[in-house]
Amino acid sequence: MATDVPDLSSDESEGYNENDIEEKTDAKCLFCSDCVNISESLIHLKEKHNFDISYLRAKFNMDCYDYIKLINYIRTNKIEASEVMQLSDRVWNDDRFLKPVLEDDTFLMIDFDEIEAGVLPPPASANGKGEAKGDAENHSIIMKQVDELQDTVKELMNQDRVRTESYRDAIMMNKSVIEKKTVLDLGCGTGILSMFAASADAAKVMGIDQSEIIYSAMDIIRENGMDKNITLIKGRLEDTVLPLDKVDVIISEWMGYFLLYEAMLDSVIYAREHHLSKGGLLLPNRCTANLVGIEDNDRHRQLIHFWEDVYGFRMTCMQSEVLREPSVEVVPKDKIVTSSFVLTEIDLYSCSTDCINYTSEFSLEALRDCTITSFAGYFDVFFDLPVPIQFSTGPVSEATHWKQTVFFLKQPIPLQKGETLTGKLTCMRKEVRSLAVTISLLGQVHKFTLS
Structure with missing residues (x-):
């Protein structure tokens, strides 16, 4: 691919400037036929395809090698942007994806270390100085991010529909084994299973999760007026003293890939041995x-x-x-x-x-x-x-x-x-x-x- 290089021997050249090259370099989009200036490439991916590399960096704790593999994985498989954003594991984690698919792929020239995890780099303004946007434009960006978050939640809900509806049916179609019982929701995530149990008239529900999502779950529980029946706890079960030492029912979505990879089975067994009352229920069993x-x-x-x-x-x-x-x-x-x-x-x-x-x-x-x-x-x-x-x-x-x-x-x-x-x-x-x-x-x- 031809690249305009400044003539360093010219009297007008004050020396090598990496930004001069960057501004004149086009990048072929990962998901469409567009070619965009490399300085605008990440913004193009975000605005046109809802593809946020900074989000993926934070989600998968990516390094520069992950980034190279991801770019080549996308180009090899011609995968849609929405599919990549929904990935739950590093499907690109293969050394064969270190080999460029496109010769002189400009996306591979981006300094990945300068992409802040979880934050999209601000686009350059018309004068090239990256000045702050006006309030109206900032508001537009925020609303766009809200819309994208809603779309992501919908996609995740659809992805988890089989699991979620199965747990819901197990609880709601068997209310007799839940009502007036104490319940522990192990690895509660957003608290959806805790709310199912509370809706089935459980006497008390405790949800525990060691990830940061527990704080969002607390807001969800309050939003649905269930904070009197459901108590959420942040922490690792094995290191936590629960408000109730024994419970009648333990619910957990503990399974991992191939059932046992990255599974929470050890924690379920610990919960069974230390917190399940005699004759209590495990869901699933x-x-x-x-x-x-x-x-x-x-x-x-x-x-x-x-x-x-x-x-x-x-x-x-x-x-x-x-x-x-x-x-x-x-x-x-x-x-x-x-x-x-x-x-x-x-x-x-x-x-x-x-x-x-x-x-x-x-x-x-x-x-x-x-x-x-x-x-x-x-x-x-x-x-x-x-x-x-x-x-x-x-x-x-x-x-x-x-x-x-x-x-x-x-x-x-x-x-x-x-x-x-x-x-x-x-x-x-x-x-x-x-x-x-x-x-x-x-x-x-x-x-x-x-x-």
Whole structure:
């Protein structure tokens, strides 16, 4: 891409000025065909596409390498801005995205360290001095941010609808097990489950969360006039003295990716052992982790075979990095080509923290002639109540924010309809926030790390 460089030998040049170059450099937009001045590029993304890189920096605690990977991830996958803003994990966290998609991509020349986390850099004014905007324009910006926040809340609500409505139905359709009972909402977030419990005539509800969202939840509880029935506490359960030592019901949305990654299971077990009255209820009380075979040759070529010919060079050593870390994504229903298998079942009333470590022999029957390119892990959740409620995060069900955890194979496995593929999956807690998953089949061992 041609760049106008000041003639440093000219008498008119007073020396190198980085801003002179920046003002004359165009950046190809990440989401449309527009080319904008690099100094206006982040503002263009914000105003035209509701894409806020400063928000993402704060949300994911990004560094400059994260930023480079994100830009190349977007250009590679041609993902919409709204999809990126809704991401709940670093799907771009792969070293292959350090390779520029566009030659001389101007977005990669932006000094990421100068982008303040959570605050969009002010746009340059007409005179190039970045003067403050007038009150009317500031008001317009604030109202735009409010509208964007409302849109974000709506998107999150839709994303969590399956989960939220399942918890709501479990509570409201089983009021007899809630009314006049004391309830602990573990990891209460915005307090929605606490309000469901209060609406079901619980005698007292306590919600606890160690994140800053608890302060917003307090406002929400007061706004709905439920602050007399609901008490919210900021803190870690294991380090907190509760107003009530024992409760009749513990509600928690504790599950993580592939059920156990970044899950709150340890805290649920602690709450059960220290705060649940004898004969009390756990909601939900049971979960299963499941596996299913996937055929998606296009996705496999995109991620794996890509490295076999990169501008005429082989880079197959990079395949191991792609294969090592599973991908969290929504698997299209038509890519499912085997039966599903329950790897493990967790009974919240009796399980220990060691249930995270398990080994399961599995068998998957081919539903048609196919080639297995990956396995998808997901989980199902059960409320075994007088009116039983359950929901699934599997690919045949409505998508949730957990999506599915996809384990890619280096070499696809061909199967004929009715043929059974057998193997063994081992899941082990590697570190506090890391899982090691090993899948053994057909004499080969495939190792993955969720981290």
